[in-house]
Amino acid sequence: MPYPGAGRFAPSPTGALHRGSLLTAVASWLDARAAGLAWQLRFDDLDSARNVPGAEASICRALEAHALFWDGAIVRQSLRTEQYAHSLATLAKLGLTYCCTCSRLALAGATVYPGTCRARELADIEAAIRFRCPNDMITFEDQCRGPQRINVAAENGDFVVRRRDGVFAYALATAVDDGAAEITRVVRGRDLLQLTGIQLALMDALGLKRPSYAHLPLVVNSTAQKLSKQTHAQPLGDNEALSNLRWTLRALGQPTAETPVRTPEELLSIAVSLWNPDLIPGSDITLAST
Ligand SMILES: [Zn+2]
Incomplete structure (x- = not known):
């Protein structure tokens, strides 16, 4: 079945998925699925000095454990x-x-x-x-x-x-890839908002069709630093997928299911039907307080 458009999740393979990157993945996945769009997984791996061996496989495993299944082949910027x-x-x-x-x-x-x-x-x-x-x-x-x-x-x-x-x-690379894959919807962290201007200038110059954007709040630690490998973000436990997803949905301001759910798939399929991007908080999400 052809999709009317596509969203994407584009992590760099520099470390394991953590609460911050999971939040981006979940929001982007829900946003795409609620609109009936495809969801592409793309690795932004151009800066080979920063890539960590095994990170790509670990991100794929974590996405699958959280029932965040992607469509089509994985795209790697290093091959493009x-x-x-x-x-x-x-x-x-x-x-x-x-x-x-x-x-x-x-x-x-x-x-x-x-x-x-x-x-x-x-x-x-x-x-x-x-x-x-x-x-x-x-x-x-x-x-x-x-x-x-x-x-x-x-x-x-x-x-x-x-x-x-x-x-x-x-x-x-991102402007070219979003254009080539006919990405219609970009959902990512607000730290990339400034870069969006640059990407749009490039897309306009190259005659590529602009996607629409939603820039999410960041997940920050108690000293207001964005969670990342540099700030020693804890990798997610794939066995705790259900509780990780519940935490993420709460952080995104989304209503939670009334009925008990047993699997990440069930939780996400209910979350798709309840998805309301207007409820996403404007301010950053502090990990310690949630
Ligand atoms: Zn110069």
Whole structure:
């Protein structure tokens, strides 16, 4: 049966699933299933230095243990570099990229790239490639955060789409992948909200169809840090899937089933029928207090 669109979950294989990444997976899965959309699993594994051996398998096992089954083949960004190179060539043909040889030191402390190499016409030798950012307001409606207006040129400046070491930037890869997979719905953490402006600028330039967005609150620890490997987030116990899912549904403000449930599948199928994104809290979720 063809789906009318697709959602996706796109973790980096840098560690096991934890409460924060589970919250994103559950919200994105429910959002897709409630709308009758496909749900794709994609590994953002371009930065190979950060990938942890075994993390991908552990994330897949955890998703399956929590009955978060995906559709179709798993997509790996590391296997799609030809597509990114192709899109980069398209941007270059449009005159929308240039080479940059500024050192990290030269840009230290600058939050907005000052455009140093914009008119230098440097050759692509040991250079990063930047996107010539349009000085336009990118606007979109975020389901969790309301209307958004991001002036990428003013807030980021021309951003890097391919690093000096040849690694494609997350924003380019994500824009290309969301476009290629005809993703219609992106549900992810609010820490990626700023990046959405950059991705939309790229999608617009490449003529790709924009998905709609919902940026979720983050799960934070008692010192308000986002749960991550760096903040020593605890991996989830796959044997506690049912209680992990109950915690996640509560954190997402969703009503819980009246009837007793015995399996993650049952809990999720009821949660799909009750799914109401308007109930997702606006503020971050502190792990200790929930
Ligand atoms: Zn430069």
